[in-house]
Amino acid sequence: MGLRITYATDEFLLATKLVAQRRKDAAxxxxxxxxxxxxxxxxxxxxxxIYRYYTDEYSLEFILDxxxxxxxxxxxxxxxxxxxxxHQSKSTRGMPIDGTExxxxxxxxxxxxxxxxxxx
Numbered sequence: 001m002g003l004r005i006t007y008a009t010d011e012f013l014l015a016t017k018l019v020a021q022r023r024k025d026a027a028x029x030x031x032x033x034x035x036x037x038x039x040x041x042x043x044x045x046x047x048x049x050i051y052r053y054y055t056d057e058y059s060l061e062f063i064l065d066x067x068x069x070x071x072x073x074x075x076x077x078x079x080x081x082x083x084x085x086x087h088q089s090k091s092t093r094g095m096p097i098d099g100t101e102x103x104x105x106x107x108x109x110x111x112x113x114x115x116x117x118x119x120x
Contacts, residue, residue: 010035015053016082018046019063026041029080030087039084046077 008016014032017025033039037045050073054060060069 007047011049012026012040012053015050018050018076019060021076021079026083029083033084039088041081043074043077043081046080047073050077 010032014029014036017029017032021029030039033041040048041049046047054063057069060073061067096098
């Protein structure tokens with residue numbers, strides 16, 4: 001036989017991150033959505049993704065700690081949609097309209113307070 005290794009798909013990982021939506025999951029949600037070409041996903045798209053992997057209502061009630069899961073899933077999907085939209089607007093801010101790369105912005109060299117003290 002041999003060793004069999006299984007791993008979660010990016011879609012499944014995204015669904016679990018969407019349900020958990022801890023602060024530390026935000027970067028993973030953005031990265032996974034990007035890998036799946038879902039950067040512009042709507043709340044409905046994200047809601048359908050969650051329901052594709054979380055098919056047992058009782059499990060969702062346990063995970064979400066309540067029995068009114070549809071509004072909760074909708075709220076999670078809307079939050080994730082806003083996160084993705086926010087990331088999209090940040091990543092395109094400052095980009096020229098013609099699609100070329102923006103010029104690099106160099107930070108001026110600054111002296112440290114120790115260096116300023118030595119020069120006085």
